[in-house]
Amino acid sequence: MDEDTLKALVKLTQEGHLSSLEERIASGDSAAVQTVSSKHFGRSGDTLLHYAARHGHLDIVDYLIQRVGMDMEVCNNDYKRPLHEAASMGHHACVSYLLREGAKVDSLKKADWTPLMMACTRRNLQLIQDLLNHGADPALRNKDGWTCFHLACREGEPLVVQQLLLTRPDVWRTESKTGRTPLHTAAMHGCEEVVQILLERCGYTPDCTDSCGVTPFMDAARNGHITVARLLLDKHQASPTAVDTVGAQPVHQVAVTGQQEALCFLVRDLNVDVDQRTTGTQLTALHYAAKEGHTSAIKTLLELGADLHVRDSKRRTALHMACIGQHADTVRTLLQMGLRDTEDASGTTAQQLARKADVVRVFECGS
Template sequence: MAASRDARRLYRLVQEGRLCALREELDMDIEAANRDYKRHLHEAASMGHRDCVRYLLSRGAVVDCLKKADWTPLMMACTRKNLEVIQDLVEHGADPLLKNKDGWNSFHIASREGDPPILQYLLTICPDAWKTESKISRTPLHTAAMHGCLEAVKVLLQRCQYQPDCRDKCGLTPFMDAIQCGHINIARLLLQEHKACFCAEDSLGAQAIHRAAVTGQNEAIRFLVSELGIDVDVKATSTHLTALHYAAKEGHVSTVQMLISLGADINSKDERNRSALHLACAGQHLACIEFLLRSGLRDSPDITGTLAQQLTRNTDILQCFGHSMMA
């Protein structure tokens, strides 16, 4: 019990960066770990306390010790924008190519944070650091694009040799990641500098416009349709769903409005003969149903009958259909 209290006190000193107090207290095992196998060096690196990091290293702390999920102190340091701590760890032998349980190395983690000097440094000391994929085949370029790290994406395109439209296990490209997260500036850069294909399909045959509809990224949809000329009614090849179907399924009313304003066919059917209204009803999205009914669906009487059993427990939706029929 006393040992546990001692360990907690030491972790607190490291978190707070209190080096003098740490020196006075640290007569115990320098590799002591908590229940997650996190050691003092992990904590100091993750908090960016350079003095503590250097002191622990000088005392012989294992530089590539592993905590839960196989994270090293260098990986923890890469979650912070503190180049000096990263340099100290590397100079004491930290390996940037080690991977955690998800298949991420330190460069991949740094790409998520998006600090260009850190990426440039890691590429200088380990030129092959970019040649890594997670266990689901995501590259640092995917990650930087998803997290909106524009300057990091510029570094990756300048110094690394990623194939245009590299895909993860779901078939997603960095361009799709940028679009579905609303990072239009990165999408433009990938088109201009990496020759990304804006109509590439994922493993389910969905394109970037479909992914943007799922996440409700209205401005990204406008960019794809108005600037790039993508057909607003293009269907995913495996399901025949349009962007309007996807938006209705998720209940994104503003996205449904956007798509219709861009000319989406409200009566378009998927391979199972379902319209966007069918999918809005299946998801019990009342506001979306009301908007679609007001927008002039030709086959609402047929849909009312088809979905009657499914909607019997939702009187608000049934009333919505009733008002639509009487209008």
């Protein structure tokens, strides 16, 4: 078969035109059929069976396996099987068919992802139940140490999370290679219902930390998920002043992400010290907000009572940090607020840290 014909076959498969696909393939000789059954296309190395499964065309999947004789375990360049493709796109009918035909339920694609893991990136409970009923192992881990339970908690579908816990009650006892639990994942993504389930049915210790010392409460706060943060406080006795491995508390982490509502929540509702310093470096939330260029967060911190002139262990002010981050608007705002350029412990002024042209111009123009 020539390249134009092969391209036409791919298009017909993707669009689900079974009768036209049959006609094209039947018009060739046995060698042509053999070419179709073993041909890998493009950089991905997909076969017609991959395309059919990805687009959910069950009739074409059946035709290619039963009539053309394609191997249902054929891999593309990422080691994806057709089952991976169908599961990742939530095509339950194709998944059920492939499983009935004997597809390997726990086959691994690149990075050690199973079809169940890929299915858990969707919210198709019936599909996930089918994989579990065919023996899919929910405890398998990919190269990053994630299980399907991490993924289900990230997606935030309570029924899927409950099904996995029903199938394997201890599935929650898992950590990624960086020490992150499914509770971290659910909190980070603001999945309140899932967090509630995890707190009620699983045995996570309060303020469990990942390899960076980050707690689920920190994850919730720094991503602006106030209701989840409150839930962790009320139901899990989380600490709003826990410290990570670099000595930063939630108030510092929230300043990094510029979450103004979370800053107000920590300072006004929980009475966290707005000028709380990190251990060692003595940085405050104001320093972090300035380095990241979060001008609105700086204004919020000042409204909350932050000291504009506070210095860290190197005697740097927020103005130094804004210049380190090369944020012209933040530098301008700090100068307009009355913060003056001074030397740090090494004798370096904020202006001397300015590198980008627009930051340099702020000083040259006197704000």
